[in-house]
Amino acid sequence: MNSFSYARPSDISMAVGELVTHEGAKFIAGGTNLLDLMKENVEQPNRLVDINRLELSAIEDIEDGGLRLGALLTNADTAYHPVVESRYPLLSRAILAGASAQLRNMATNGGNLFQRTRCYYFYDLATPCNKREPGSGCGALNGYNRIHAILGTSDQQPETTCIATHPSDLCVALSALDAVVRVTGPKGERTIPFADFHRLPGDEPWRDNTIQSGELVTAIDLPAKGFSDYYAYIKIRDRQSYAFALVSVAVGLEIEDNRITDARIALGGVAHKPWRKPEAEAMLVGQMLSEANFLSVAEALLAGAKGYGHNTFKIELAKRAIVRALKQAAKLEPAS
């Protein structure tokens, strides 16, 4: 770990001010991703701004029937909150599918959005990686890429290639729920729809998201629609617990008289951000609950998917996981 200084601001404007006045400073919340990466020298902030004393741990009802989750609320306190459990069980399920009980007690909702890829080459300073070192190349493209992306990758120019995935479970559920991220920065407050928060690698794979420098996430807003009757979160991984997703699927459905009236499907483990395709979801509206319908939506969601050798299995795996998640959400099959 490199040498760094430490500050513990007591309010939001001081925290934002710290990042404005100290180039190279970073916020630290739970520390579970940042300290891991600092020990590997992948992240080398010269100052840590500890935001844990800010009052951002509330969970509260908001206008229009939604729920506001404080950025510093831990993943565990969010997943086990009675209101989240009853109105947003998809979110609870997704959070509890991630990491371990200890890590969920530390990890914050804000920090989870910023967690970086688990790409082995990103972690290995001896290998090229455009995300870690812009322009150096991508170790994964022709390397061992079993955990890598199959959708929305950037693989045309060596200096901008990146086939990394975003590893979060929580974010897959937030994507399906159309959450909104609230931030405060040097220029004031703004809100970011979840679909615009993370980005595809494009020609700047070193940028994971659209946050501006100095901006602090203060809360995540959940809209009223929580899909608490018909939902599923499926996570496929190499061991049953305490492992990142190879593929995960979050589904929320609304069903009337055996017909689907609204559908959300978000995929994890397949792209640089949680993967949504509203056109594919729209195909389900007005349809009966049938495996054939589910399969055509799965095909549509995976349209254009591309494997890189070790990860090609993910294409078929994702389709099957989508069909299974839809069946579980529709209660045609018990939840797994």
Next chain:
Amino acid sequence: MQTTLSPESRTSLATPLPEKHAVKLTINGTVHHLELAPWTSLLDALREYLHLTGTKKGCDHGQCGACTVLVDGKRINSCLTLAVMKDGSDITTIEGLADESGLHPLQTAFIEHDAYQCGYCTPGQICSAVGLMQEGRAKTADDIRELMSGNICRCGAYPHIVDAIQEVMQLDPNA
């Protein structure tokens, strides 16, 4: 590759050390005042500065659970937090579980069920199990397995670990 630096290059590489921070930790009921560099993890503060070596360092990356302690009643991985971030906290380590009346029931159960081989993961397993019981979420043996998955046992003592925890939770062993 040259590994020893000449005195001149050492000075040129040297950057001023950031100041140490006063950190107050209440550990197993005793208040400690420490002066620590900001990068000292809570795990290193316990082991290297307070010589409480019951808490183990397995991976130092949040991947094994050997470093599990209770901070303000909640189980966490002490390797992935800085001591300075926990200033003012109340911490319980494996050394703090027994009292005058004897071992903690989980410690006794681990011995009775032979819930270890080498014992390296055991302090983390036991602290984690204390946290698990306080959280009150585990109802079945499967729940215990899932909610204890953050503690890896390289010796594979899992069946006995689950038995020991289940007994203390007074669950039906067939659940």
